[in-house]
Amino acid sequence: MLKLSGINVSYGSYLALQDVNIEVNKGEFVVLLGANGAGKSTLFRTISGLLKVTSGSVEFKGQKTNQLPSFKVVELGISQCLEGRALFSHMPVKQNLLLGAYVRRHDKEGIKKSLAMVYELFPALKDKENALAGSLSGGQQQMAAIGRALMSDPELLLLDEPSIGLAPIVVQQVFDAVKIVNEAGKTVLLAEQNAHLALKVSHRGYVLENGRVVMEGRSDMLAGNEDVKKAYIGVSD
Template sequence: MLEVQRLSVNYGPFRALHDVDLTVQEGEIVVLLGANGAGKSTLFRTLSGLQRPSAGTATWRGVPLTGGRPEFNVARGVALCPEGRLLFPDLSVEKNLRLGAFVHRRDAAGTERELGRVYDLFPDLVGKRHAPAGSLSGGQQQMVAIARSLMARPQLLLLDEPSLGLAPLVVEQVFAAISRVNASGVSVLLAEQNAFAALGIAHRGYVLEGGRVSLQGSQEALLGDDRVRSAYLGV
């Protein structure tokens, strides 16, 4: 289980996260709602090890994630699919995916198996596997980004706004894939502005506002909450 306790992150004098408490149980999809600048990406960068917190703890299955070393976190089963994707644009799709399995570089057979699995999940990528990742459409690049993080064979997948800038049909495809990944036993923490699609597949959710958790609850509770409905569902 992911356990975040009283986590605070400062950028200089600016406090981006303030005493955040959050959990993800094994097998859950938990959605993180919030406007731009609410602290979603900061939380994800911290959980992945890119950013060190100024206070508080974050552990996955009891192992601390706050050492500031992403290679440690991904080797412990926590993979981030970041906002902006951070692909290797001039490398082929397949090379991007193989690099995603870098922590399993001594297990070639396992990497081949996983490669087959992610192509099965995103069949659109099969025909593009020799194309430079940067030449793909936004939706396909997002698929490469998710697939690359899956190549690390995570137990906890952190997805930062995977639907950003994608056409509705592609969003549907991406969310269906996330559901399938979760069904295979991977726990998921999903940041979204597209609250409706996200709550559709999530078990529970949190709302971040100004770096604090302002609301949390089950899927039904959040879908029925007036503040969520007006702020994030537009109804």
């Protein structure tokens, strides 16, 4: 479904991504592990069309998306939940969610179904639908950000560090919800530092260091790798 081939991305003279090759198949749940500054967010912005590649290609369902504007990438079926949530804090929760459905604004029935699905996934958002987004707790804001990304009915959902700043119990709730989304048929690519939990719910993973993919494999294999344990899980045998 998604194929990145020889991706290089630069910020001026700084090469942020170096010869990155990644594939995500339809229906998979793939995790991208890496420390702060490894290039995870840069990679996601590149997939979403917010950044342009210096060289290499991004393909989605066989179509090259390198030169497409970001709204066209969303129309093709890719939606990103940004790190930091980026909600419109002075707008109600429901309005924030509906903005996520802008690219399918003429599909009234489809939007209704998506909104009902988001509320079923995150009941707290239904209770708070008329509250200002800025008044929500951190966990509820993250749920709203994920819900907004789902409102475009994407085939591929990109989640950038959804666990940052959340209490462990809320992190578990968010990951459980994302797993349900994947099991319902959505393909998920997750960038995450919480390797312990991410590798439990995902199928495969890649490890990104200094803009390069240094390791890849099944999630159970990565979870058992000593280097991954020491660097990202904090334990070793």
